[in-house]
Each structure stands twice: as structure tokens, then as C-alpha cells.
Amino acid sequence: MPPESESSPNFWGDMREEEYYTSQGVRNTKSYFETPSGKLFTQSFIPLDLPVRATVYMSHGYGSDTGWLFQKICINFATWGYAVFAADLLGHGRSDGLRCYLGDMEKVAAASLSFFVHTRNSEPYRHLPAFLFGESMGGAATMLMYFQSEPNTWTGLIFSAPLFVMPENMKPSKVRLFAYGLMFGMADTWAVMPDNKMVGKAIKDPEKLKIIASNPRRYTGPPRVGTMRELARVCQYIQDNFSKVTAPFLTVHGTADGVTCPTSSTLLYEKAASEDKSLKMYEGMYHSLIQGEPDENANVVLRDMKEWIDERVARYGQNRS
Incomplete structure (x- = not known):
């Protein structure tokens, strides 16, 4: 990855997008999808x-988006024979909404779900196995999508360092939230909550940290009041409903994750009702398992994900009429 990526339109440098994607063995398309x-x-x-x-x-x-380094995850899955679809969450990247305001996570999840279900039910994909994948806070959004979905919509779920349990140092102060709450909602969008420098705690590889930090669409402001209030609420809601998870799933976490608690994955594994469930813990790895670890570590995670999804596709096959 070129060090000049800070001044390039893409993390790989100045190569034309179509040429880059072709070199990776994938075809990329970009579009907009209208939701309510x-x-x-x-x-x-x-x-x-x-x-x-x-x-x-x-x-x-x-604070991320489907471009920049996140798409390396998408590209890897595509090179294994999977059609990958991704959407910038509301308030992120090139989607509508106030930057990084997540005042209603149910609505944020429902917007992405509407695109995913539309694609999932379209030709030529409607008869194929279909999986939801969520990384970090996207894991919480993905779990909400799963709860909002009709039964048997999804063949399985994959979570990478999901946010189901907030570390103590990341939890918003109840006193601060109460004080802002007295302002009748006016403060909900204010970007005034303490910033715990999450990027530095997420990325182990210093060169990858530089590249991720140079993403022109990455949100760098302080967290918004409503965002932290809602993330705390959603984490508790998900924990209270782990037992409603019945789909096959894989959840992976680094033991040295300083952004989302590794107990997010262990609690899901222990409490979910799924008969087919898998947990992988990676000793000493940070939060960003694929984008931020040295290549040799990231490749271990990708290998485990490939083995898991390949086996489920072979096991469950085209079981949807």
C-alpha cells in the first residue's frame, strides 16, 4: 500500500478503480438506494x-464506510465465490444523515436491511444462501437487522469484533447523559461527548493505521450525545435478547480489543439458542482483525471465516424456494 495514499482518491493509490478491482478478481458497482x-x-x-x-x-x-480499507473484506469474500453487497450506514460515508448521528439505531438498521432484503430477494440471488456480516458497531446494526427480519431470511450471521458490550472506559457518563437529556432533546445531535481515541486502540499495524487515518470520509469529530445514548441502549437490548438468536453464526474477537469487549462474542456464544454456533478468540489481537492487524494475523482470521462460510454453504445449500 503506497504511503502517498493520503493524497490519493483511494487507499491503493492512483490506479483507476476499474483496473484495481479487475486486478483483485472482482467487479465493483456503486449506486444509491432510496429508503424511507x-x-x-x-x-x-x-x-x-x-x-x-x-x-x-x-x-x-x-465512523467508517464501505470504501477505503473496509472493502478489502468485501473483496476477499468475493474472491471465494460470494456476491457481496454493502451499504454505508445512515450518517456515514456517502449515505444521507447527519455525520455519525445514530439517534435511532432501529431506523439505521431498517434502512440497510431494506436494501439487503431487496437484493436478497432479487434474481439471480433469491435461491442462494444468504449471510449477514457486521464489523464492530456494524455488528450491533447487523443484529438489529436480524431481529427485524422475517424468519429464515438469513442462512447465517458473521460478526467481527461486534459491539454488544461496551468497555467501561467507553460507556457514556449517566450524569452527562442526564444533564443533556434535560435540554428536551436539543443536545442529542451535539458532538460533545468524550473521545476515547478509538482508532489507536483498534489498529495494531502502524502502517495500516496511517492508511485508515487518511480515509477522507472517516468521521473524526467527538461522539454525539444521541449516538452514545443509543449505543448504550442497543447494547443492553441485544444482551437481553441473545436467546432469540437461532441462526447459525460465527463470531470472532481479539483478546486485546480495546474498543468492543471480547465478552460481546463470548456472551453471544453462551446465550444464543442457535444449534450451529462458532466462536473464535485470537490471542493478543486488537479490534480491527482484518483491516488493522499485520497481514499474517489478518490472514488467519480470513482463513477461519472462509472455512466457516464454505462449510455452511455446503451444509445448507439452496434450501430456499
Whole structure:
């Protein structure tokens, strides 16, 4: 990855996008999707030379977007024979909404879900296995999408360092939230909450940290009042409803994650009702398992994800009429 990426339109440098994606073995398309809550920027990553065996619907983390380094996850899955679809969450990237304001996570999740379900039910994908994938805060959004979905919509779920349990140092002060709450909602969008420098705690590889920090669409302001209030609420809601998870799932976490508690994954694994559930813990790895770890570590995580999804596609196959 070139150090001049700070001044380049893409993390890989100045190579034309179509040329880059072709070199990676995928076809990329970009479009916008209208939802009742606003317009979403969406991308697809389709394998060039492989038959599509299943579809995967991906959601990124807080302050991020589906471009820049997140799409490396999308590209990897596409090179394994999966059609990948991703959407910038409302308030993120090139989608509508106030930057990084997540005052109603149910609405944020429903917007992305409307695009995912529309694609999932379209030709030629409607008969194929379909998986939801969520990274970090996108894991919480993905879990809300799962709860909002009709039964049997999804073949399985994949979570990478999901946000289901907030570390103590990340939890918003109840006193501060109460004080802002007395202002009749006027303070909900204010970007005034303490910033715990999450990026530095997420990325282990210093060169990748530089590249991620140079993403022109990354949100760098302080967290908004309503965002932190809502994330705390949603985490508790998800914890209270782990037992409602019945779909096959894989959840992975680094033991040295300083952004989302590793107990997010262990509690899900312990409390979910799914008969087919898998947990992978990576000793000493940070939060960003694929984008931010040294390549040798990231490749271990990707290998485990590939083995898991390949096995589920073979196991469950085209079981949808």
C-alpha cells in the first residue's frame, strides 16, 4: 500500500478503480438506494471468474464506510465465490444523515436491511444462501437487522469484533447523559461527548493505521450525545435478547480489543439458542482483525471465516424456494 495514499482518491493509490478491482478478481458497482429514512450509498463486489455460491451483506463500523480499507473484506469474500453487497450506514460515508448521528439505531438498521432484503430477494440471488456480516458497531446494526427480519431470511450471521458490550472506559457518563437529556432533546445531535481515541486502540499495524487515518470520509469529530445514548441502549437490548438468536453464526474477537469487549462474542456464544454456533478468540489481537492487524494475523482470521462460510454453504445449500 503506497504511503502517498493520503493524497490519493483511494487507499491503493492512483490506479483507476476499474483496473484495481479487475486486478483483485472482482467487479465493483456503486449506486444509491432510496429508503424511507434517506438515501443509502451502496456497493457490490461480484467475483469475475467464479460462479456465485451465496450472497453476503456487509455493515461497517462506527465512523467508517464501505470504501477505503473496509472493502478489502468485501473483496476477499468475493474472491471465494460470494456476491457481496454493502451499504454505508445512515450518517456515514456517502449515505444521507447527519455525520455519525445514530439517534435511532432501529431506523439505521431498517434502512440497510431494506436494501439487503431487496437484493436478497432479487434474481439471480433469491435461491442462494444468504449471510449477514457486521464489523464492530456494524455488528450491533447487523443484529438489529436480524431481529427485524422475517424468519429464515438469513442462512447465517458473521460478526467481527461486534459491539454488544461496551468497555467501561467507553460507556457514556449517566450524569452527562442526564444533564443533556434535560435540554428536551436539543443536545442529542451535539458532538460533545468524550473521545476515547478509538482508532489507536483498534489498529495494531502502524502502517495500516496511517492508511485508515487518511480515509477522507472517516468521521473524526467527538461522539454525539444521541449516538452514545443509543449505543448504550442497543447494547443492553441485544444482551437481553441473545436467546432469540437461532441462526447459525460465527463470531470472532481479539483478546486485546480495546474498543468492543471480547465478552460481546463470548456472551453471544453462551446465550444464543442457535444449534450451529462458532466462536473464535485470537490471542493478543486488537479490534480491527482484518483491516488493522499485520497481514499474517489478518490472514488467519480470513482463513477461519472462509472455512466457516464454505462449510455452511455446503451444509445448507439452496434450501430456499
